[in-house]
Amino acid sequence: MWWELEPKLPSPSLPYAQRSLVVQIQPGTQDWDNVLPLSALEEISKEEAVQTVAKPLFPFESFTLRDYVDHSETLTELVHLGVDLSKVEKLRNAGQLLLRLDFENDIKKILLFLKDVGVEDNQLGPFLTKNPYIFTEDMEALETRVAYLKSKKFDKELIARMVSRAPFLLMFSVERLDNRLGFFQKELGLSVQKTRNLVSRLPRLLTGSLEPVKENLAVCRIELGFRPNEIQHIAFKIPKILTANKKKLTETFDYVHNVMGIPHHILTNFPQVFNSSLLKVKERHMFLTFLGRAQYDPKQPSYISLDKLVSVPNEVFCTEIAKASVQDFMKFLKTL
Amino acid sequence: MAVHGLFAVYKPGGVAWPRVRDAVETRLLAGLNSLEQRSSRQHVRFLPGFVEGEAGKELTPVATRLPVLADHPLVKGPRFTHLKVGAGHRLDVKSSGVFVLGVGQGCRLLTDMYNAHFTKDYTVRGLFGKATDDFSDTGKLIEKTTFDHITSEKLERILAVIQGSNHKALLTYANIDLKTQEAYELAVKGLLRPMEKSPPLITAIRCLEFAPPEFQLEIQCLNETQQYLRKIVHEIGLELKSTAVCTQVRRTRDGFFTLDKALLRTHWDMENIQKAIQDSRLTVQTELEKSLGHLERTAHDEHIEMDQVEEGDASR
Numbered sequence: 001m002w003w004e005l006e007p008k009l010p011s012p013s014l015p016y017a018q019r020s021l022v023v024q025i026q027p028g029t030q031d032w033d034n035v036l037p038l039s040a041l042e043e044i045s046k047e048e049a050v051q052t053v054a055k056p057l058f059p060f061e062s063f064t065l066r067d068y069v070d071h072s073e074t075l076t077e078l079v080h081l082g083v084d085l086s087k088v089e090k091l092r093n094a095g096q097l098l099l100r101l102d103f104e105n106d107i108k109k110i111l112l113f114l115k116d117v118g119v120e121d122n123q124l125g126p127f128l129t130k131n132p133y134i135f136t137e138d139m140e141a142l143e144t145r146v147a148y149l150k151s152k153k154f155d156k157e158l159i160a161r162m163v164s165r166a167p168f169l170l171m172f173s174v175e176r177l178d179n180r181l182g183f184f185q186k187e188l189g190l191s192v193q194k195t196r197n198l199v200s201r202l203p204r205l206l207t208g209s210l211e212p213v214k215e216n217l218a219v220c221r222i223e224l225g226f227r228p229n230e231i232q233h234i235a236f237k238i239p240k241i242l243t244a245n246k247k248k249l250t251e252t253f254d255y256v257h258n259v260m261g262i263p264h265h266i267l268t269n270f271p272q273v274f275n276s277s278l279l280k281v282k283e284r285h286m287f288l289t290f291l292g293r294a295q296y297d298p299k300q301p302s303y304i305s306l307d308k309l310v311s312v313p314n315e316v317f318c319t320e321i322a323k324a325s326v327q328d329f330m331k332f333l334k335t336l
Numbered sequence: 337m338a339v340h341g342l343f344a345v346y347k348p349g350g351v352a353w354p355r356v357r358d359a360v361e362t363r364l365l366a367g368l369n370s371l372e373q374r375s376s377r378q379h380v381r382f383l384p385g386f387v388e389g390e391a392g393k394e395l396t397p398v399a400t401r402l403p404v405l406a407d408h409p410l411v412k413g414p415r416f417t418h419l420k421v422g423a424g425h426r427l428d429v430k431s432s433g434v435f436v437l438g439v440g441q442g443c444r445l446l447t448d449m450y451n452a453h454f455t456k457d458y459t460v461r462g463l464f465g466k467a468t469d470d471f472s473d474t475g476k477l478i479e480k481t482t483f484d485h486i487t488s489e490k491l492e493r494i495l496a497v498i499q500g501s502n503h504k505a506l507l508t509y510a511n512i513d514l515k516t517q518e519a520y521e522l523a524v525k526g527l528l529r530p531m532e533k534s535p536p537l538i539t540a541i542r543c544l545e546f547a548p549p550e551f552q553l554e555i556q557c558l559n560e561t562q563q564y565l566r567k568i569v570h571e572i573g574l575e576l577k578s579t580a581v582c583t584q585v586r587r588t589r590d591g592f593f594t595l596d597k598a599l600l601r602t603h604w605d606m607e608n609i610q611k612a613i614q615d616s617r618l619t620v621q622t623e624l625e626k627s628l629g630h631l632e633r634t635a636h637d638e639h640i641e642m643d644q645v646e647e648g649d650a651s652r
Binding site: 076314 | 346348349350351379404405406408410411412413414432586595596598600601602
């Protein structure tokens with residue numbers, strides 16, 4: 001039964017959720033705690049019966065937070081903050097964690113801390129959706145980590161941006177953060193200033209696994225044949241290449257270098273090709289070849305820059321680069 | 337609002353068909369979930385509120401209607417998480433072209449479409465002078481040959497032979513007595529085709545373009561696989577005392593879905609798919625009826641005969 005008369009015995013678990021549940025009819029007139037539990041057989045007067053509060057029982061176990069959200073003040077507040085509970089409940093142990101927390105005691109301080117760090121109000125929801133585990137962290141540890149970042153000359157706005165874009169950043173211990181910053185500086189041979197710039201533009205580099213980054217660097221060096229200074233330049237220009245899919249990277253390079261015939265030094269100047277979808281590059285290159293406009297050498301007339309080739313939307317591509325109508329492009333795509 | 341039915345997409349080469357299907361499903365789900373959501377239920381809660389009483393303001397519970405938080409979109413999650421999207425006749429990774437998909441109850445029509453044994457049109461590009469282990473241009477090179485002696489006439493002759501032998505096979509697998517009125521009527525409508533399993537059959541083949549070493553063929557066929565078409569190109573090469581590889585297989589028609597009805601990758605969204613389904617609904621119905629109609633009629637006739645026999649038994 002979902003709706004029942006008030007349970008005669010206090011339920012053992014989830015004390016906080018239950019507290020929020022009690023709907024008091026006449027506050028102050030009666031001390032509910034001192035009332036002895038009534039026997040089910042005892043006759044009660046009409047007045048007493050009216051005062052009995054019917055309240056929903058919440059399930060003792062459930063696979064979703066949906067069943068608890070109307071009873072728990074914590075969850076209610078989190079939803080109003082913009083936390084996507086449907087996503088949080090899929091994270092390991094996150095559901096139990098949130099239910100055990102008390103909004104006033106556990107959550108408020110973290111929220112205030114995050115506001116202090118500079119996370120925007122509308123970013124709090126997405127942040128907590130990604131990383132509800134921050135509530136388990138020690139306040140002091142969090143503050144030391146922010147202090148560490150400050151000591152590394154990240155200014156306040158940068159820290160705010162990094163924390164809101166990589167929610168797990170503050171979960172890492174100072175030693176680990178230091179290690180990781182050192183890794184990027186050493187592997188790419190960047191200056192301190194540039195390393196700071198790099199990780200602030202793509203902070204998930206710091207929280208993600210380092211193994212794919214190492215692999216991608218090796219792929220760039222050995223398979224694609226870029227020189228170390230070229231790799232440094234590319235990685236600084238588009239840090240995303242460090243976390244990209246290895247297979248996609250080689251496929252794109254294979255097409256751009258071997259089919260479109262673009263040498264390494266031009267690729268170094270326009271590395272945006274690696275960020276775009278290979279299918280898009282293929283389609284556009286083939287259309288330009290069909291029109292006889294595929295000319296990627298900057299020294300010759302009617303030169304088309306690689307950057308423009310991949311970054312503009314289809315309509316602009318057709319009118320400005322290919323100088324053809326969108327309909328013709330569509331028709332051409334259906335002959336591929 | 338209903339997305340049920342058949343539509344065609346243009347599958348690009350180099351992409352596996354399940355990925356195309358999944359992409360369409362994701363886009364459709366995004367479209368469906370962005371539509372207006374069902375409004376959440378309301379429940380009554382007694383919240384403390386101030387009411388003008390005898391002694392000034394009094395704190396008493398006040399009945400208030402509140403939306404149920406369990407129905408909040410952030411708690412409930414997206415409304416649609418799965419959608420039934422079925423694929424029609426498959427296309428392998430390397431080939432491109434018209435690829436029919438069915439959504440929701442449209443998946444049933446896919447079975448009908450399969451049973452109707454429609455012919456499909458392909459354009460196939462070939463290249464003389466090479467042979468590879470998988471008959472396509474990306475395979476491992478096995479041999480190189482000369483192709484100067486090949487002329488357009490010689491190619492046409494081979495194509496005529498292929499068409500002739502396949503036509504003969506078509507008649508045997510059609511499993512119908514050619515000297516009957518029924519066969520004549522089917523043949524007039526152009527519906528003479530095998531209705532059960534049969535090997536790949538080419539119903540028409542012609543040369544679209546001949547510029548050695550390249551050539552382009554148009555093939556109309558039944559029960560084919562794309563690899564079979566590549567093999568045909570390879571065999572044409574061998575027949576011409578040379579070799580050939582297939583550089584492109586592109587389906588231009590699958591049953592009644594033609595190239596201009598197929599949606600390009602940029603148009604795989606809710607609005608365009610819905611429009612495509614609406615547009616093709618009538619054609620799907622009439623074409624399926626036309627080609628399956630005579631089958632149902634014969635099945636119906638048999639059914640009636642069976643009934644009469646049973647009745648006869650009972651009266652005896």
